[in-house]
Amino acid sequence: MKLWVLRHGEAESHARSDAERELTAHGREEVLRSAAQLIGLPIQAILASPYVRAQQTAQLVREALGFEPEIRTVSWLTPDSNPLAAVDQIDTTDNLLLVSHQPLVGNLIGFLQHGHLRAPQPMNTASLAELEADLPLAGGMTLNSIKHP
DSSP: OEEEEEEOOOBOSOOSSGGGOOBOHHHHHHHHHHHHTTTTSOOOEEEEOSSHHHHHHHHHHHHHHTOOSOOEEOGGGSTTOOHHHHHHHSOTTSOEEEEEOTTHHHHHHHHHHHSSSSSOOOOOTTOEEEEEOSSOOTTOOEEEEEEOO
């Protein structure tokens, strides 16, 4: 299976709550540059955090790819979600794109590569990581690439 992990694009610094922060114009441009890296890849599902900026990021990617299935919104992809719990939620039958936030994305990528949380992967806004393995197991995935817009 392949797993792509995309951090949302740049978001406005203030809103009524963190969950309501929207992408900036620059953030939308970043996301579109990252989406271009996904064209032609065998993505079977897009899962996204319920936060507005992650939903906007996932929708921009979906439109850029002409991806037909709906985005699946999941509560375990929020910024402070536990990466160990997130790994348990990953469907092992699909090639997935996860759209989420720091610190979760860095911790999740590090955990999938190394099997511990002591080496999180730095991820800028709209950075895209590609991991691969037979199963999404802690310490069992290979990081194929990191692309920054």
